[in-house]
Amino acid sequence: MRRSARTKLALLATAAVISLTAGLVTVPAASAATRPVEVTGFTAGNMVFGAPGCKYNTIKVKRSVSRSVEDFDISTDVTRNGYVEDFLWFSGSDASERIFVCDWQGLGAYRIGPSDVFGYTHDFARVFDYVDRTGKTFYVRGKARAGISSYRKGNYVTVKVTARYYNPSVSRYSYFSPSGVKIQRKTTSGWKTIKTVNLRKGGASYRTYKPGKANYRAVVPQKTRTTADISGTTRR
Template sequence: MMKKSLLQTLAATAMTAALGLTLMGAPAQAASRPVDVTKYTISDVTYTKGQLGCTQTPVKATIKKSSAYKYYSVQAPVTRNGKLLTTLFFSDRTKKNVEKLQTCPFQGTGKFVIGKSKISAYSGDYRYSWMNKTDGTTKTFYVRGKGYASLLAKRSGKKVTFQSAAKYYSTKKYTNLAYNPKSAKIQVKKGSKWVTLKTVKFSKGKATTTATLKSSKAAQFRLTFPKTTTVTGSTSKVVKK
């Protein structure tokens, strides 16, 4: 029994010593994330009439890196509606952590997402590695066709009749098409502020609206509508009547 107990004690001592050597041999940062993407920065993309080719948009990755790991790579997928379009690659050799993302009209408009990414990291002497780990940081941006608003007005005393029109650039047809924006408003300028006069409902890209004002004095008007996930917002030129 004493012999068996002695053997167990020696085995436990050897295991403890080996574990101690292992912990001493690895850098303290190895227990945490050696490379961490904290943010992606990109501007929304807008297509306009006459723009047939693809667009190159800068994407900046903000990356925190442990000094214990000299080399790293980040593979950031770019998706639309869950479908992979391309992959951005960042590494220790990427200048200022900026890459160019190519988007093309045939890919469509709407919501695009960068991430989640796969990250690998290596120490300078390759003794330590951190392979194919998932980084949960994502960035949503939007690709839109440009919206266009126009307004005409006719006045008779206090009554004003407005002819509104709206179009947007279609990446499918490569031209401007009639557009029925929601929450479109005709506004009148009062002092230094624009105040909503009428909410406009469009049909086939056009709308006719009348308004009766308190005064027959000339005023300034404009048409405006907000952006959506696929079309930019727009404000018409000012009309004075």
């Protein structure tokens, strides 16, 4: 099995202690001004839950490595709301890791980084251990469901829209109140937004003048914790 850079350095330190009778072994620290390994970015997919469960998310790290580096490891935190949810471990030869995310861990923004970069150059000429602040955010969202209904009174049509999302706290769909929900009417040139509303207590309504029949739909926008969705149509 391949030993990590940290394990190899521990073995070196043990050898150094044994060698003290023959002479002092010095391992110079890394300079903050020059970093032999630079984390340049991460790639990660967003995740969606529509039912209770857990899923894997593959995270890849991009890095720039000096030719002088013999071996290194990158240990990266994954946090949500400032709390550590998981961590990633990238070796010098492996730039891909997977984390296991369950719906009950919570929806919203997950932050990858900062990272502890640790390793050494050829012949242990230099040891480095520092924190790299490069980061990446991915989102875990609950699936949203937009609803629409309508009724007519004379030449006026009242359109009612609703929004629900998968709520891990109760393991079922709950009403929520997103802003920026579009009420659209079908025209000869396509769907036209006739009103943008902010939902309250999971719903909103809009009354419009329209003597002739038409099709209507609602468009719920994507948010940090919920996906976008387009309702079915209602005709009045």
